[in-house]
Amino acid sequence: MPSPQALFDIQPQLSTPIYRQVVEQVQRLVAGGQLGPGDELPSVRVVAERHAINPMTVSKAYSLLEAEGLLERRRGVGMVVAARVQPASADEDRLTLLAPALETAARQAAQLGIAADAALAAFSRVLQKTPKEE
Known part of the structure; x- marks a missing residue:
């Protein structure tokens, strides 16, 4: 936790x-x-x-x-x-929770005139340097 x-x-x-x-x-x-x-x-x-x-x-x-x-x-x-809560089992369920943040990032990239491939590369770099929670 x-x-x-x-x-x-x-x-x-x-x-x-x-x-x-x-x-x-x-x-x-x-x-x-x-x-x-x-x-x-x-x-x-x-x-x-x-x-x-x-x-x-x-x-x-x-x-x-x-x-x-x-x-x-x-x-x-x-x-x-809550005791009855279970983690989302499907990747799709977890991706649904991530979607609003990705939509915001995509909108901001478009407003800044950043190409999709450059935005994806930037996201990949951020993912690689973000520590995983234990």
Whole structure:
């Protein structure tokens, strides 16, 4: 499981609202198997302090994930991945979660006038230097 400190990569400069970034990152971590049933998420306070964001933003994201059935609230522990959640088994399911980020990157490449082959090469370089979560 990723450390609580490294769990979220919040980027306030993006057009995606911060609460959506948290929701989507948890969805991807569960689908990819980095977070499994019973794994604890960092508290609202810890996430808010670590990323200098409003605690209500984190609380909103956690509440949406709870309503979706991905997280459950445990007394004395906080938010944990729901016991019945299974990682996405098919690559296609995980690729579906990646699609919005790829669409954004493709749009930005087009706006910058970057050719598809150059954008693919850049993506490949980023993939190669991105550490895998253990």
